[in-house]
Amino acid sequence: MASEAPAARQLRHRDLEAELRTLVLQSVPARSQSERAYLLIRDRIVTLQLPPGSVIEEARLRADLDLGRTPIREALQRLAHENLVSFVPHRGTFVTDVNLTDLHRLTEIRVELECFAARLASERASDTDQRAMELLERALDQVDDRSVEALMRLDQRIHRLVYQATRNPFLQAMLEETFNLSLRIWFLGLERGARLKEAVQEHRKLLAAIRRGDVALAETTMRDHIIGFEQAIRTFL
Secondary structure, X not given: OOOOOHHHHHHHHHHHHOOOOOOOOOOOOOOOHHHHHHHHHHHHHHOOOOOOOOEOOHHHHHHHHOOOHHHHHHHHHHHHHOOOEEEEOOOEEXXXXXXXXXXXXXXXXXXXXXHHHHHHHHHHOOHHHHHHHXXXXXXXXXXXXXXXXXXXXXXXXXXXXXXXXXXXXXXHHHHHHHHHHHHHHHHHHHHOOOOOHHHHHOHHHHHHXXXXXXXXXXXXXXXXXXXXXXXXXXXXX
16 A cells, blocks of 8 residues: 655644634644544534434434544544443444433532642642633633623633643543533533523632632632532523
8 A cells, every 4th residue: 555645644634633613622632533523523412413312323423524434433432431422232322311310420520529629729720820810810801791602612711721720630531521521411501591601700719719729718619619500400401
């Protein structure tokens, strides 16, 4: 088989590195077709383009995403591990459902992990993290409260900056997984009238506490935020 021409390799590399137009933010660019498939399908699931309980049609995904069978299947395996899809023998592949039991179990995990993250961030945030938090506080003043996309993106940036400030990549990976599950529930709540603006603005107090190194206030604020999220969503599920 002839080796891939340099120009073709450069074009393929540029395509993989290109920014994906996803609402769910990614920490690094896609560096393989499998990674690209994962990010694109995850975005469709989280934003409810693929609703809870719906059938995942591999052929349609291949056509829509212009990706091959192997990347799609590898992506679905990864999403199954993250509890966003499930494989049912002799029936097919489905987007996992969302229910009150799952919401409560997710909250139990997030309260512990996110509060721990808030504490570590308060203790370990670097000067660079501090400056980034100041910028996000300003962004809270300037965000268009009418734009769901703008609010969702800002919410993700704040949470992920807190995760980054823990300086613990293992904790960060676990937080990313549970946060993506909660994002999908947010979108479900938004469809049914949940209010996003107030929840996002709650982060102002959290960021200020972390920047001051106020561990107790940071933990309390994060706990109230996570529990308030569950209480708000419960009225819609």
